[in-house]
Amino acid sequence: MSSTDSLDKARPERASEFSLDLERRGLREAAAEWWVKVRSGEPGALPSIIGLIVLGAIFYFSVSSQFLSSYNLGTVPGQGAYIAVIALGLVLVLLLGEIDLSAGTSGGACATIAAVAVNSGHLHHGLPDLFYWCLVIGMVAAIGVAVWLKVWLGAALALIGEVLILTNLTQHLVVAMIMAICVGAAIGILNGVLVAKVGIPSFVATLALFLAWGGVVKFGLKNQPIGVSGYNFWHDLTYGNLTPTISWIFTIVLVVAYLGWTTFRSIRLARAGLAHEALDLVLVRGGLLTVVAIVVTVWAVRNRNPSAASYLLIQGIPVPAAIAIVLMIVCTLALTKTTWGRHLYATGGNAEAAHRAGIDVVKIKVSAFMLCSMFAALGGILLASYQSSVALDLGSGNVLLFSVAAAVIGGTSLFGGRGRPRDAILGALVITVIPYGLSLKPSIDPAWQEVITGIVLLLAASVDAISRRRAPRL
Amino acid sequence: MTEPILKITGLNKSFGPVHVLHDVDLSLYPGEVTALVGDNGAGKSTLVKCIAGINSIDTGQIAFEGRPVTISDPRHATALGIEFVYQDLALADNLDITQNMFLGRETTKLGWFLSDGEMEQKARETLASLSVRTVSSVRQSVARLSGGQRQTVAIAKAVLWNSKVVFLDEPTAALGVAQTAEVLALVRRLADQGLAVVLISHNMNDVMQVSDRVAALYLGRVAAEVQTRETSTTQIVELITSGRSGDIGLTPAEARENI
Ligand SMILES: Nc1ncnc2c1ncn2[C@@H]1O[C@H](COP(=O)(O)OP(=O)(O)OP(=O)(O)O)[C@@H](O)[C@H]1O
Ligand SMILES: [Mg+2]
Numbered sequence: 001m002s003s004t005d006s007l008d009k010a011r012p013e014r015a016s017e018f019s020l021d022l023e024r025r026g027l028r029e030a031a032a033e034w035w036v037k038v039r040s041g042e043p044g045a046l047p048s049i050i051g052l053i054v055l056g057a058i059f060y061f062s063v064s065s066q067f068l069s070s071y072n073l074g075t076v077p078g079q080g081a082y083i084a085v086i087a088l089g090l091v092l093v094l095l096l097g098e099i100d101l102s103a104g105t106s107g108g109a110c111a112t113i114a115a116v117a118v119n120s121g122h123l124h125h126g127l128p129d130l131f132y133w134c135l136v137i138g139m140v141a142a143i144g145v146a147v148w149l150k151v152w153l154g155a156a157l158a159l160i161g162e163v164l165i166l167t168n169l170t171q172h173l174v175v176a177m178i179m180a181i182c183v184g185a186a187i188g189i190l191n192g193v194l195v196a197k198v199g200i201p202s203f204v205a206t207l208a209l210f211l212a213w214g215g216v217v218k219f220g221l222k223n224q225p226i227g228v229s230g231y232n233f234w235h236d237l238t239y240g241n242l243t244p245t246i247s248w249i250f251t252i253v254l255v256v257a258y259l260g261w262t263t264f265r266s267i268r269l270a271r272a273g274l275a276h277e278a279l280d281l282v283l284v285r286g287g288l289l290t291v292v293a294i295v296v297t298v299w300a301v302r303n304r305n306p307s308a309a310s311y312l313l314i315q316g317i318p319v320p321a322a323i324a325i326v327l328m329i330v331c332t333l334a335l336t337k338t339t340w341g342r343h344l345y346a347t348g349g350n351a352e353a354a355h356r357a358g359i360d361v362v363k364i365k366v367s368a369f370m371l372c373s374m375f376a377a378l379g380g381i382l383l384a385s386y387q388s389s390v391a392l393d394l395g396s397g398n399v400l401l402f403s404v405a406a407a408v409i410g411g412t413s414l415f416g417g418r419g420r421p422r423d424a425i426l427g428a429l430v431i432t433v434i435p436y437g438l439s440l441k442p443s444i445d446p447a448w449q450e451v452i453t454g455i456v457l458l459l460a461a462s463v464d465a466i467s468r469r470r471a472p473r474l
Numbered sequence: 475m476t477e478p479i480l481k482i483t484g485l486n487k488s489f490g491p492v493h494v495l496h497d498v499d500l501s502l503y504p505g506e507v508t509a510l511v512g513d514n515g516a517g518k519s520t521l522v523k524c525i526a527g528i529n530s531i532d533t534g535q536i537a538f539e540g541r542p543v544t545i546s547d548p549r550h551a552t553a554l555g556i557e558f559v560y561q562d563l564a565l566a567d568n569l570d571i572t573q574n575m576f577l578g579r580e581t582t583k584l585g586w587f588l589s590d591g592e593m594e595q596k597a598r599e600t601l602a603s604l605s606v607r608t609v610s611s612v613r614q615s616v617a618r619l620s621g622g623q624r625q626t627v628a629i630a631k632a633v634l635w636n637s638k639v640v641f642l643d644e645p646t647a648a649l650g651v652a653q654t655a656e657v658l659a660l661v662r663r664l665a666d667q668g669l670a671v672v673l674i675s676h677n678m679n680d681v682m683q684v685s686d687r688v689a690a691l692y693l694g695r696v697a698a699e700v701q702t703r704e705t706s707t708t709q710i711v712e713l714i715t716s717g718r719s720g721d722i723g724l725t726p727a728e729a730r731e732n733i
Contacts, residue, residue: 002524073698131624199612201490268668269591272591272592273595274590274591274592274594274595275591275594275595279689337587338586338587338588339580339582339586339588342569342573342577342580342588343577343578345569345573346568346569346573346577346578349566349567349568349569350564350565350566350567352564353565353566353574353577354566354577355528355548356526356528356558356560356564356580357548357564357576357577357578358547358548358549358552358578358579359577381717404480417566417567417568418568471709
């Protein structure tokens with residue numbers, strides 16, 4: 001009506017709206033922004049990095065200076081990779097405010113199937129008959145459910161797994177591992193359906209499956225552990241190193257890709273007149289990363305063998321470190337740069353809002369559970385590699401709890417909506433450094449590991465709770 | 475009169491034993507602001523959610539531009555060009571303003587990858603066009619916004635898209651004087667651009683000031699649809715509170731039946 005026209009005209013022109021949305025975000029602004037975040041209750045990676053340094057200092061000065069010996073440090077990635085990988089998957093589910101308690105044993109079950117497949121040469125003969133047919137039918141069911149819920153990636157993975165099983169290509173180790181990860185996808189689809197479609201709280205559904213998969217491992221193994229250190233590829237997942245040349249290629253590819261991409265983005269957005277990171281910020285940050293990467297690589301490619309008499313060279317970036325880094329990067333890109341990641345965060349923050357915005361919440365949840373179980377399967381394979389055998393209790397015990405602790409210590413919220421893949425890796429480092437440091441002095445009772453891990457987790461949770469109190473509504 | 479862009483006929487909705495909407499008929503016309511009024515619990519928000527595809531419909535038809543449509547999912551409504559600002563604001567607290575405004579409809583390159591710079595730019599333009607003064611960054615998390623600011627973001631989210639019909643469920647309830655005036659001006663501007671706008675409000679001044687027609691909902695029934703310039707605040711209030719006023723509204727029998 002006419003009376004509102006005056007309001008329209010009265011609308012003053014404003015030139016400087018959004019004072020904080022600088023078109024050009026330089027080093028100074030980024031630093032100020034970071035500091036504001038830390039003070040307002042989003043410390044990010046800071047607590048876990050400080051925690052890592054403090055733990056390291058304590059071990060170095062009061063346990064053994066061997067803490068920093070090259071040889072010993074080189075074994076850390078192998079000891080922690082399975083926790084890091086499982087925790088990476090858990091972050092996806094924790095972001096939804098859900099949990100997957102079955103990740104440890106489901107990963108164990110997947111690794112078991114892979115081990116039986118290569119050990120017996122034929123999955124059908126290696127596994128108990130009933131088990132084999134349940135697997136074959138279960139995979140078909142997973143394909144069906146995934147198609148029904150339009151989780152196409154899940155359907156494709158389950159189909160690949162099924163084909164590999166039926167064609168017995170799984171007698172080859174690498175194929176068997178791919179199949180195990182596909183079986184993980186199918187297991188994850190089951191978790192997702194139970195939680196998102198049937199509506200069972202994820203704590204209960206996955207607790208039940210945690211118990212069930214633990215038994216499945218024993219069935220699959222027919223109560224006979226399978227040693228895997230004889231399979232070079234499997235063994236090397238923990239104990240192998242990239243050759244010095246490949247180590248350098250690995251580092252250079254990552255650094256150049258990062259530098260190139262951030263620089264390109266900065267220039268492109270600046271040209272388009274959009275808010276962007278200024279080149280000083282891009283170059284200083286990228287430069288720091290480059291220096292760190294080069295120092296680490298220089299260190300890693302030197303011979304770490306402590307015995308001067310030995311001719312055996314131990315050098316190069318440990319394979320498990322490379323695996324964890326690549327997976328972390330992939331997860332980070334998927335979560336921050338794709339619509340899927342955005343929708344995952346939104347669903348974790350406010351599922352109703354996500355639904356109203358037209359997001360298929362069920363599909364998002366199922367896909368997160370699916371990926372979590374795939375990471376769990378890889379985690380189970382890494383754990384078997386580390387333990388040199390597929391044991392009857394593979395993935396049970398504290399494996400899952402340590403992985404959850406890693407995610408939480410890194411800064412992932414159990415209430416959903418907050419967390420990053422980086423958290424899982426940093427948290428896994430903290431979790432791994434504790435037994436690593438303690439083992440340096442045989443006179444220390446290893447039982448301290450659990451006590452100290454518990455204390456660290458409590459400290460992390462306290463930092464989180466206290467910092468969150470400053471943050472509004474989150 | 476032109477053809478209605480959205481026509482609802484005989485809509486019924488129950489939550490279990492509670493019959494919330496009875497045979498609701500409502501027509502929305504392009505270029506018009508329809509005020510939807512009614513007491514607390516009359517069923518206004520439920521009606522909106524039925525049209526949005528959030529609540530399912532028991533019986534009844536919805537026709538959009540003359541064609542019958544089924545809206546069983548929020549995406550269907552969006553695809554038709556119907557936007558909603560919900561009373562219980564549908565924002566994700568862990569995301570920032572831009573991310574919320576584009577949620578579910580992100581600008582992408584190569585199909586999957588987010589174009590955050592472009593989205594921020596557009597969010598800023600839209601907020602500026604709504605004369606939002608108090609938000610200093612579109613990268614701010616919505617958890618840190620005041621109630622009114624959150625409402626503004628929700629409104630901005632709805633007007634970002636070139637829609638044909640906009641439903642605003644009590645958009646000014648948490649707003650200050652200046653912001654309310656801005657939103658009412660916006661409502662009028664949207665209608666003048668040819669959109670059909672539905673404004674749900676308990677504030678009779680707002681209703682009288684900005685609407686072309688008033689539909690009064692009384693205990694889940696449409697008591698009356700009247701032209702704003704042919705009615706008065708007193709008459710609307712009567713329709714809201716008793717379902718009838720003079721010779722318009724529900725028959726005494728109908729009104730009693732609901733109680
Ligand atoms: N999900 C639901 N389940 C059961 N009953 C519901 C549900 N949603 C709404 N109702 C009931 O439907 C009736 C109408 O609610 P509605 O929210 O539509 O009212 P309203 O007109 O929007 O009121 P207000 O002015 O307070 O916003 C109320 O009696 C309410 O209790
Ligand atoms: Mg309402």
